[in-house]
Amino acid sequence: MILTGQLDSPFVRRVAIALHHYGLPFKRNVISAYDDFDALLALNPLGKVPALELEDGSVLADSTLILDYLDHLVGPEKALLPGVAALRAHLLRHMGIAIGVAEKAVEYRTETVRRPAGRIDRSRAERIQAQMAAALAWLETHTPDTGFLAGQRLTHADIASGVAVTFILNRNPEHLGNKDSFTRLRGHAARCEALDAFASAPFKEG
Numbered sequence: 001m002i003l004t005g006q007l008d009s010p011f012v013r014r015v016a017i018a019l020h021h022y023g024l025p026f027k028r029n030v031i032s033a034y035d036d037f038d039a040l041l042a043l044n045p046l047g048k049v050p051a052l053e054l055e056d057g058s059v060l061a062d063s064t065l066i067l068d069y070l071d072h073l074v075g076p077e078k079a080l081l082p083g084v085a086a087l088r089a090h091l092l093r094h095m096g097i098a099i100g101v102a103e104k105a106v107e108y109r110t111e112t113v114r115r116p117a118g119r120i121d122r123s124r125a126e127r128i129q130a131q132m133a134a135a136l137a138w139l140e141t142h143t144p145d146t147g148f149l150a151g152q153r154l155t156h157a158d159i160a161s162g163v164a165v166t167f168i169l170n171r172n173p174e175h176l177g178n179k180d181s182f183t184r185l186r187g188h189a190a191r192c193e194a195l196d197a198f199a200s201a202p203f204k205e206g
């Protein structure tokens with residue numbers, strides 16, 4: 001398998017972390033979603049990362065759909081989302097908010113950094129900020145002080161939250177206030193980053 005995208009994307013990163021956790025061998029195609037647009041369009045008609053090329057040459061796009069495929073590849077015993085309906089629903093809810101925060105954090109950068117000076121829509125940026133603040137507060141309330149979201153076992157919801165928080169801490173830490181705020185989210189992300197699978201796919205441009 002070949003994973004396209006850089007590890008400063010929370011979406012590419014969550015796929016790379018799952019691949020490492022599952023022990024699935026893969027190669028990387030390190031291209032930028034913005035600087036290598038034509039090459040990316042040839043792989044994924046949406047021009048977005050991540051894209052995962054499978055052994056038969058077909059290409060999957062969208063991190064959540066790629067993870068769904070990988071979960072089926074490794075089977076229910078190893079899959080990072082449990083099959084038990086109530087626990088699964090709890091984790092899907094958490095994962096949806098965490099991935100939504102990552103999407104908003106990326107969108108915030110697009111609105112504030114990638115636009116030409118003078119073309120920034122402040123009201124749009126403020127709306128995104130408000131969405132992030134509400135979602136981060138929700139995540140903080142629903143994150144335990146110790147362990148992971150379903151006890152000691154890592155899940156896709158933990159990975160989603162970990163990569164989102166690390167992205168924000170690296171790109172726009174002001175969303176998380178000073179080090180005394182969002183202490184559960186910060187602690188949880190630190191526990192995630194200490195895992196081998198996270199360390200094997202560190203946040204970086206490349």
Ligand SMILES: N[C@@H](CCC(=O)N[C@@H](CS)C(=O)NCC(=O)O)C(=O)O
Nearest residue numbers: 009011033048049050062063064106
């Ligand atoms: N829902 C998608 C989001 C992927 C995404 O937004 N990727 C960004 C990079 S972080 C991208 O490729 N942006 C380029 C663009 O949208 O033009 C997923 O989970 O894979």
